[in-house]
Amino acid sequence: MLTKNVLALLVCAPLVSSPDLFAQAPGGDAILASVSYFLTDEEVVEKTKEAMDGSKEAALSLTNFYWMRGQPDKANTLRWALIGSENGSAEAQFRAYQRLRSTSNPLDHRRSIFWLRKSASQGFLDAVRALERCGHLVKNDPNSRLACFGPEADQ
Structure with a gap:
């Protein structure tokens, strides 16, 4: 189960363009919250x-x-x-x-x-x-x- 902070990060992540945005899952694992691979x-x-x-x-x-x-x-x-x-x-x-x-x-x-x-x-x-x-x-x-x-x- 994800914590409220991780869920908030996942919901808001598309608004952020950083490819290095990670969240901490409850067991210590880093999870990727959002990555955009699109290039102009x-x-x-x-x-x-x-x-x-x-x-x-x-x-x-x-x-x-x-x-x-x-x-x-x-x-x-x-x-x-x-x-x-x-x-x-x-x-x-x-x-x-x-x-x-x-x-x-x-x-x-x-x-x-x-x-x-x-x-x-x-x-x-x-x-x-x-x-x-x-x-x-x-x-x-x-x-x-x-x-x-x-x-x-x-x-």
Whole structure:
């Protein structure tokens, strides 16, 4: 059950544009209250420049913008996830893992493990959990491959 303060925050959150707005759930877990991934055309141009100059935050913002649209733009999502990964973003590295793992190409799967390890080494929680679940694949255990790679991985 959420507290009155958390509920108020959740109700009012759409009025606030900060992507870093979190609430504290009753057990201590942080929950995301509101995030807007929408970017104006001008913001896309500006963030593109920033990301190409090395900003991991700008690249991640573009990654999320292209993925969270009504119909995800998979090519641009992967492009910006890879740029964000190169720029050092643990979350972008995890997004690169997610996009590469869902292809049918075994070389993409191999590279996805590279990005998963990079993200997990920075302590990104989703990557740490995924590595616990799928990390044995680097040892070529074919019996568990379907759960971690290919289109089934996104389910």
